Amino acid sequence: MTALSESGLRRLWHGLPWALALLVYFTGGGYLGLGTHALVMILFALSLDLALGQAGIITMGHAAFFGIGAYAAGIFASHLSADPLLGLAAATLAASLFGLLSGAFILHTAGVTLMMLTLAVSALLAEFANQAHGLTGGDDGLQLGRMAPLLGLFGFDLWGKTAYLYALAVLFLWSLAAWRIMRSPFGRSLDGIRQNPRRMRAIGTPVWRRLVVAYGLSAAMAGSAGALEAQTTRSVGLGALSVLTSGTVLVMLVLGGTRRSYGAFLGATVYVVVQDFAAEIDPFRWMFVIGLLLMAVVLIFENGLTGLGDAARRALAGLPRRSGRP
Amino acid sequence: MTQPALAVHGLSKRFGSLVVAQAIELDLARGARTGLIGPNGAGKTTLVNLLTGTLRADAGTIMLDGRPIDALTPEARVRRGIVRTHQINTLLDETTVCDNVAIAVAERDGIAWRLLRFARRWRACIDEARSRLAELGIAHAVERRVSELPYGEQRLLEIAIALALRPRVLLLDEPAAGVPSLEAHAIHAALDRLPGDISVLMIEHDMDLVFRFAREIVVLAQGRVLARGSPAEIAADRQVRAVYLGRSAS
Ligand SMILES: Nc1ncnc2c1ncn2[C@@H]1O[C@H](COP(=O)(O)OP(=O)(O)OP(=O)(O)O)[C@@H](O)[C@H]1O
Ligand SMILES: [Mg+2]
Numbered sequence: 001m002t003a004l005s006e007s008g009l010r011r012l013w014h015g016l017p018w019a020l021a022l023l024v025y026f027t028g029g030g031y032l033g034l035g036t037h038a039l040v041m042i043l044f045a046l047s048l049d050l051a052l053g054q055a056g057i058i059t060m061g062h063a064a065f066f067g068i069g070a071y072a073a074g075i076f077a078s079h080l081s082a083d084p085l086l087g088l089a090a091a092t093l094a095a096s097l098f099g100l101l102s103g104a105f106i107l108h109t110a111g112v113t114l115m116m117l118t119l120a121v122s123a124l125l126a127e128f129a130n131q132a133h134g135l136t137g138g139d140d141g142l143q144l145g146r147m148a149p150l151l152g153l154f155g156f157d158l159w160g161k162t163a164y165l166y167a168l169a170v171l172f173l174w175s176l177a178a179w180r181i182m183r184s185p186f187g188r189s190l191d192g193i194r195q196n197p198r199r200m201r202a203i204g205t206p207v208w209r210r211l212v213v214a215y216g217l218s219a220a221m222a223g224s225a226g227a228l229e230a231q232t233t234r235s236v237g238l239g240a241l242s243v244l245t246s247g248t249v250l251v252m253l254v255l256g257g258t259r260r261s262y263g264a265f266l267g268a269t270v271y272v273v274v275q276d277f278a279a280e281i282d283p284f285r286w287m288f289v290i291g292l293l294l295m296a297v298v299l300i301f302e303n304g305l306t307g308l309g310d311a312a313r314r315a316l317a318g319l320p321r322r323s324g325r326p
Numbered sequence: 327m328t329q330p331a332l333a334v335h336g337l338s339k340r341f342g343s344l345v346v347a348q349a350i351e352l353d354l355a356r357g358a359r360t361g362l363i364g365p366n367g368a369g370k371t372t373l374v375n376l377l378t379g380t381l382r383a384d385a386g387t388i389m390l391d392g393r394p395i396d397a398l399t400p401e402a403r404v405r406r407g408i409v410r411t412h413q414i415n416t417l418l419d420e421t422t423v424c425d426n427v428a429i430a431v432a433e434r435d436g437i438a439w440r441l442l443r444f445a446r447r448w449r450a451c452i453d454e455a456r457s458r459l460a461e462l463g464i465a466h467a468v469e470r471r472v473s474e475l476p477y478g479e480q481r482l483l484e485i486a487i488a489l490a491l492r493p494r495v496l497l498l499d500e501p502a503a504g505v506p507s508l509e510a511h512a513i514h515a516a517l518d519r520l521p522g523d524i525s526v527l528m529i530e531h532d533m534d535l536v537f538r539f540a541r542e543i544v545v546l547a548q549g550r551v552l553a554r555g556s557p558a559e560i561a562a563d564r565q566v567r568a569v570y571l572g573r574s575a576s
Contacts, residue, residue: 185432185448186441192429195418201380202416203430203491204404205438 017265021168025161032160038272039167040229045252045264046171046178047221052250053258054182055214056194057107058115060246061122064102065095065219067241069226071129074142074236082148084156084166088227095223096216103215107208110197119243126241141237144230163232170228174221179261181217190214191259251290255297257304266305329392331356331525332377332408332495337386339369339376339549346372348549350386354495354525361540361557362529365569369549370529371413374497378410379403390495405434407494411484411501413529417472423483424468427455430490455490462486462516478509485516496520498528502535514538537561545569 024035044066051057072091081087106117129136136142149155154162181187189210192200197207230236239245248271256267274293278286301307332354339347346369354360362370375381377388379400387394390406398406418426428451432438437447459468462482467475472483481501488496502513517539520526530536536543536557543560545552553559553566560566 181441184441184444185429185437185451186439188425188429189433189438192418192421195420196416198412199416199418200433201400202378202404202410202412203433203487204401205433206399206401210438 032164036164036167036232038269039171040225041268042265043171044225044249045268047218048249048253049264051218055190059118060115061118063245064122064125065222066226068095069223070230070236070240073227073230077144084147091227092220092223096220099219100216103212107211144234167228257306260306263306333389335387338384346549358525359541360527361536361543364546368546409488409491409493410497411488413499415480419473424455427490428452430487434491478505496524496526500529
């Protein structure tokens with residue numbers, strides 16, 4: 001195969017998920033709401049991929065940033081302006097500041113200690129949101145009024161068409177940014193820190209500072225996702241900050257595969273779709289299906305569902321499975 | 327007399343009741359080739375950790391080109407030119423050999439903070455990495471993942487990364503440890519070709535290698551400098567023979 005057609009093939013491959021997303025827009029009908037939710041969760045999972053997949057920050061509290069983004073967007077819409085983009089910017093900024101601040105305190109640690117601290121931070125935040133009734137509506141959550149038209153042009157319609165394209169556009173821009181970051185020297189140094197912090201210190205990497213910046217970036221993405229969720233569903237609840245949400249996004253990422261261009265895409269989409277189908281059949285036991293799926297994927301494939309593609313390619317090329325498992 | 331590149335005065339460290347460094351005095355002239363020997367547990371690696379700042383000393387000072395660096399963080403010391411290799415390979419195992427070096431070059435040049443507009447600078451890092459690896463004779467392995475590399479070539483990569491940081495003072499912690507003799511000659515060749523202006527402190531148990539490489543030898547035992555001198559003087563030192571050479575050189 002010539003180099004030209006190979007790169008052309010790759011471009012085609014990269015266009016495929018976005019083409020599918022547009023196809024859903026035109027044919028999705030009643031499923032556009034679900035589709036929008038999937039896009040939001042993809043963005044959230046992508047943010048986790050930067051912190052956990054790339055930088056190795058073991059976190060069980062990423063919902064903190066999703067929740068801050070959601071509440072910030074809600075509060076912004078209620079008190080300041082109904083403009084969606086301003087709300088999105090404010091939410092992204094708020095989440096990223098909180099990421100930088102909390103990261104500065106907890107990223108001196110690693111491993112289980114770090115995991116406990118991320119959990120603790122998000123639990124504190126959730127409890128704060130629960131108590132601060134005046135600001136967050138406590139148990140009742142917040143209802144957002146009608147959003148102003150996007151760019152003053154595109155009103156949010158009853159069928160969620162504008163909402164879907166809005167979420168898709170934000171996801172697209174963040175994906176470009178995330179892929180660029182992961183391939184940048186900065187991203188490569190994060191990958192190095194994940195693999196071996198001692199090595200990185202020995203080449204002069206300011207490990208803590210770099211992790212804090214990565215955490216802030218990841219928090220910004222998660223905050224954007226939270227804001228989209230709030231704006232497109234026009235509601236925010238305590239669930240956005242819950243440990244369950246942190247766990248869900250982790251499952252999505254692991255399901256799809258970490259540090260892969262489309263790992264977060266595949267994982268979040270499959271999760272959302274399976275959840276919807278399974279919940280329709282049996283509203284009480286859909287977690288059972290997700291659990292089985294996760295076990296199957298993790299046990300069989302090297303790196304989530306995207307690992308399936310690798311396995312297929314290796315099988316076709318007649319190569320053995322990559323070792324590295326006991 | 328010209329100023330030493332690295333000067334250590336009264337450096338001390340204890341772990342609980344275990345004294346691992348006791349009032350250590352050490353000078354490395356510019357271009358020095360100093361061997362650091364001593365029995366297992368003498369405190370050799372600990373001394374390297376104190377010099378790089380990975381461990382904080384209890385007392386004493388470290389001067390680089392006449393200026394104290396005790397307050398500097400490990401990464402700041404690397405930027406000033408104190409660079410080490412590790413007794414046990416400490417590499418990015420899932421990354422390619424080339425990228426292991428390129429990442430170090432990027433860090434050295436301050437490119438590692440770049441999130442945007444990096445393509446050309448990064449390519450320059452890759453090019454430098456390739457040429458450095460070629461100089462050390464592992465051009466054939468640049469695109470392989472470190473975990474797939476033979477042990478001896480991983481040891482060479484430790485040295486390649488250190489050199490890519492353009493050290494002023496290079497601390498080699500047993501560079502040839504555990505390398506089968508068939509692969510060792512590549513490491514010996516790399517050591518022979520270290521740039522002449524770098525001050526090198528080499529820890530090594532292989533006495534042939536130490537006596538071939540070093541112009542001065544420092545003997546450490548139980549955290550103290552037991553003796554220092556030219557290889558000939560050390561070989562003749564009865565005390566040294568008693569604690570050390572007698573056992574491993576026989
Ligand atoms: N972080 C630590 N905490 C407690 N004790 C330590 C620590 N690091 C090293 N030691 C102890 O300090 C002593 C000196 O260790 P060090 O690694 O410096 O020896 P070494 O001279 O490099 O030995 P070797 O030739 O085996 O590499 C040993 O007894 C070791 O067990
Ligand atoms: Mg040692």
